Amino acid sequence: MGRLFLITLEGNFYSCKHCNTHFALADDLISKNFHCRHGKAYLFDKVVNVTVGEKEERMMITGMHTVVDIFCVACGSIVGWKYEAAYEKSQKYKEGKFIIERFKVVGPDGSLYMAPHEALVAGMEADDDAEYDSVFDAVTILITVYNSDLLGSLCMPRACVLAIDTNLSRCSSIVVSFVMEH
Numbered sequence: 001m002g003r004l005f006l007i008t009l010e011g012n013f014y015s016c017k018h019c020n021t022h023f024a025l026a027d028d029l030i031s032k033n034f035h036c037r038h039g040k041a042y043l044f045d046k047v048v049n050v051t052v053g054e055k056e057e058r059m060m061i062t063g064m065h066t067v068v069d070i071f072c073v074a075c076g077s078i079v080g081w082k083y084e085a086a087y088e089k090s091q092k093y094k095e096g097k098f099i100i101e102r103f104k105v106v107g108p109d110g111s112l113y114m115a116p117h118e119a120l121v122a123g124m125e126a127d128d129d130a131e132y133d134s135v136f137d138a139v140t141i142l143i144t145v146y147n148s149d150l151l152g153s154l155c156m157p158r159a160c161v162l163a164i165d166t167n168l169s170r171c172s173s174i175v176v177s178f179v180m181e182h
Contacts, residue, residue, distance in 0.1 A: 004074065007048040012108035014042075014100060019075040021049045023100060026108045030097065040102035040113060041080065047098040049073045055084055063088035070098060079104040 012026035024044045034041040053069040066085035071078050080101050083094040102113040 006074065009048065014105045014107060016072045016075060016077065016079065017104060017106050017112060018077050019072065020106070021072050021074040023047055023049060023072075023079065023105060024098070034099060036080075036099070036101050038101055038103050041099045042102060043094070044098045044100060047082075047100065050079065050098075052082060062091050065091070065094070070100075077104065 006021060009022040009025055013022050014024045014026070015022050024047045028044050028046045029042055030045055031043040032040065034043050047070065049072065050070040051073050053071065055066055055068050058065055058067050064087045065083055067081040067083055069078050069081050080099040082098050083096065086092050086094050106112060
């Protein structure tokens with residue numbers, strides 16, 4: 001096996017949550033308003049230290065696209081995809097751009113994002129621009145708070161948060177009522 005050369009980014013950047021390989025500068029972030037089957041996804045203009053998979057056609061909510069999956073060059077984990085072609089005129093701006101799934105990376109501030117259970121978005125193909133209901137948003141808020149070690153200030157039992165992590169589909173109503181009450 002040959003020697004692996006990595007590009008090191010300076011400043012605020014997103015990196016692989018598994019091996020900390022740098023992927024993209026925060027300045028190259030185009031939009032945080034994308035979603036995929038695992039939750040939030042971000043659109044970037046430039047991404048480094050990734051390899052690409054085979055081209056494939058994917059039907060998404062916004063129409064048919066030709067995409068290639070992108071993988072971390074260091075650890076091989078899939079981190080998102082690159083838009084090769086968009087067939088809808090309104091989606092052409094995505095061509096040559098990259099989607100990185102938020103739960104696959106560490107943010108510029110060191111934050112992690114945990115993927116919500118797929119039961120909340122069952123049946124959806126990886127997609128962008130899709131809006132989810134308040135259950136998804138409430139769970140995202142709580143998991144973000146849990147990850148930032150502010151759990152004590154919520155007065156929420158640790159067991160409940162762990163239940164959210166392991167079996168989200170059965171806890172979503174508890175989460176919504178907790179968010180509404182507090």
